[in-house]
Amino acid sequence: MDIIISNASGKPIYEQITVQIKSQILSGALTAGDALPSMRTLAKELRISVITTKRAYEDLERDGFIETVAGKGSFVASKNAEFLREEALRRVEAALQQAVDTASRSGVSPQELRQMLELLLEGN
Incomplete structure (x- = not known):
C-alpha cells in the first residue's frame, strides 16, 4: 500500500x-x-x-x-455496492462542480461546457 x-x-x-x-x-x-x-x-x-x-x-x-x-x-470492509456507488457519485459531482466553477470564472458558456463534456464522454 x-x-x-x-x-x-x-x-x-x-x-x-x-x-x-x-x-x-x-x-x-x-x-x-x-x-x-x-x-x-x-x-x-x-x-x-x-x-x-x-x-x-x-x-x-x-x-x-x-x-x-x-x-x-x-x-x-466487505464492499457494499450501494455505498461505493454513492461515494463515486459524490466524487464525480465534486469534480464536475469544480469544472463548472472554473468554466464560470473563465467565461466559458454553459453550451461550450456541455460540448466539452459530450466530447469527453464520446472519447470513453
Whole structure:
C-alpha cells in the first residue's frame, strides 16, 4: 500500500491518509478482506505520530471503508455496492462542480461546457 504524505498540502496528514486509502479501495487496488498495516507500522513507515494514523483509521472505519478486529488488525470492509456507488457519485459531482466553477470564472458558456463534456464522454 503506497501512501504519499505532502507537507506542502493544505490538508491535514490524517486526511491525506484517509483520502488515499479510500481511493485505493474504490479503484480496486485494495479489496475486501485485505489487511492494512497496523497503526504503529504505518506511522513508522510514514514517520508520523501513531495518533495521526489512529485518527485516519477511525475515520475510515466510521465511513464504512475498513473494519477493525480486536487483536487482529484492520481490514478492508466487505464492499457494499450501494455505498461505493454513492461515494463515486459524490466524487464525480465534486469534480464536475469544480469544472463548472472554473468554466464560470473563465467565461466559458454553459453550451461550450456541455460540448466539452459530450466530447469527453464520446472519447470513453
